Amino acid sequence: MFKQLQQDLEADHHIHFDNIKLLEEALTQANYINEHPGYTGNDYQRLEFLGDAVMQQSTAVYLFKRFPNWDEGRLTELRISMVQTRAFAALSRELHLDRYVQLGRGEELSGARNRDSLLEDLWEAFIGALFLDQGQETVMQFLEDIMFVKIDEGFYDQFIDYKSKLQEYLQRDGSVKITYNKLDEQAVSNNEQIFTVQVAVDNEPLATGTGKSTKDAEKRAARKAYQSLMND
Amino acid sequence: MFKQLQQDLEADHHIHFDNIKLLEEALTQANYINEHPGYTGNDYQRLEFLGDAVMQQSTAVYLFKRFPNWDEGRLTELRISMVQTRAFAALSRELHLDRYVQLGRGEELSGARNRDSLLEDLWEAFIGALFLDQGQETVMQFLEDIMFVKIDEGFYDQFIDYKSKLQEYLQRDGSVKITYNKLDEQAVSNNEQIFTVQVAVDNEPLATGTGKSTKDAEKRAARKAYQSLMND
Incomplete structure (x- = not known):
């Protein structure tokens, strides 16, 4: 299953993922592991911790360089509209991470697969995994292609009142x-x-x-x- | 004045700063600029925006790699005790940034030079400047030497209840x-x-x-x- 995701990432986003175990970890929820004693890896939560911070810095660095004349108030305002639940959930859906996530039965029944808060976590975990596997520059390039390009399309405006x-x-x-x-x-x-x-x-x-x-x-x-x- | 700081950073912390204007920007408060029409640079606030995010990622990456067996709860708890006002203020004092900051007259009179909240901002702005001047790896090495080493000394325990x-x-x-x-x-x-x-x-x-x-x-x-x- 993750072989398919690996291939799709390569074909659609020019993202090459070396360590497929890391990709699986980013998409595996804790209760799935409890219910599958054969699974040997971790759940996504450590990668989410890492990816959350990588998203903060990557976005701040991009905005700082892209808008040299903006004061920190405008930079912060745009960053807040980008680094948040609904924006990350939309990116997770764009990569079809919702199709791949391995959930516990209870989460599946409660509809977690389509819940923005889960999809936000998955996006952060995925970015954490990509950072470990391919490094900062690849993350930055990927975010420019899939996320920062949406600034000019006005995508994040919907999250600003x-x-x-x-x-x-x-x-x-x-x-x-x-x-x-x-x-x-x-x-x-x-x-x-x-x-x-x-x-x-x-x-x-x-x-x-x-x-x-x-x-x-x-x-x-x-x-x-x-x-x-x-x-x- | 900033030439002196540049030399001290080199001597005490092996930090080489190329662009002294960036160092000055990190240590210049908005009202100082209003009162000194001859000053041509920015105040520290954009650099603080950048450095805040760099501190988040650098600390998360370090803790993630240093403690491979910790769950995200423990990682988060330690990160919170490190990335906060009193810890950053202590680091600013260690670098003597409080001596170099260029303040407006009102801030000076109100004692801002010794206020933790200002010193926190200065630390973030300094890290933002170092990131732009010398890049991620130098920041990481510097933080290991001056900040992460304090984990084992129990320094951050004082900020945990x-x-x-x-x-x-x-x-x-x-x-x-x-x-x-x-x-x-x-x-x-x-x-x-x-x-x-x-x-x-x-x-x-x-x-x-x-x-x-x-x-x-x-x-x-x-x-x-x-x-x-x-x-x-």
């Missing part, structure tokens, strides 16, 4: 009036509409956003407004 | 009676006494500890009892 951030920023020196006004609403198919919303502060327009719900359109308007204010 | 840990462990399956009994009290000089305390669970002796106060002796007894139970 831009409406709160915009409000916090605009009210830093006292109360102001922030309004979201629907400018447009267009049917694009029988079941789908596109909304356009404008955000304004004290009746001064800041930015507009579009989305399939007014809530989505408001969030995008807030993000555009916040990011353009930050880049002034 | 062993009496609580022992109680938690002994009461994991229900209530037990834990007692600390003074066995001995000896005068070693006019102003100094040495106390010996025994810790027992349900009247079974577990370990003894000595110290200059009963509180100290109790803490040492708790540590010895806890560590020997963990190593069973």
Whole structure:
């Protein structure tokens, strides 16, 4: 089974894994071992401890070098949106780690295989294993290809509450009036509409956003407004 | 001034720093820059962001390799006692970073130069600068010499509450009676006494500890009892 994963990692991500036992350890949960006395390795928890720290440093180093003009507040904010449960779970699914994990029967029945918190642990354990097997540079290259590239696609924006951030920023020196006004609403198919919303502060327009719900359109308007204010 | 620090680092710690501007950045606080318009660099905060993550990974990698038989709970516990304010402040003082930091006038007057929270930031910024200037391997070697060596000296034990840990462990399956009994009290000089305390669970002796106060002796007894139970 892990031979297949090893081959897929090579074919899809140019990741060569030497020690297949390490790959198996990263994908084996403690209760699986209790139920399989023949299994001789460890569970994934030590590798998770290691991978958690490797993810912190790799992400910090990348952001530090990529954004030389950002202050530590912006760097921290983006890092927090990247190094967290839902982002790691999405990466685990992208690598199909959910298909390979060896779980105890109880975890399997309770649906752990699709649970974000388990998939987060697996991602960290996988990165810990890759770090031991291939070293820091390979981890960094892999993360650039699969994870850091998503910064420019706006992938991590979904984990940031831009409406709160915009409000916090605009009210830093006292109360102001922030309004979201629907400018447009267009049917694009029988079941789908596109909304356009404008955000304004004290009746001064800041930015507009579009989305399939007014809530989505408001969030995008807030993000555009916040990011353009930050880049002034 | 930073030339002196550069020389001391070389002489005392075999650390060669190429870019002295980076060393200065690591030791310059934001308000100092506001008050010195001639200063052209950044304050230490970006380097602190970087160094914080480098400390996390370096410590995790070291502990993972050094203690191959420890589970992630023990690894995490030791890491937490190492990667924290008081430990980092002590390292900053050992390098005399407190003498070199360039502070704003307000911070100086409020005593920031001796404040643990500032010294923690400086340690992280210094490690961030060293990482950029000399790379991961030099950082790792330096941390082994100055920081990891203190594990065996028991330096980080002072940051762990062993009496609580022992109680938690002994009461994991229900209530037990834990007692600390003074066995001995000896005068070693006019102003100094040495106390010996025994810790027992349900009247079974577990370990003894000595110290200059009963509180100290109790803490040492708790540590010895806890560590020997963990190593069973």
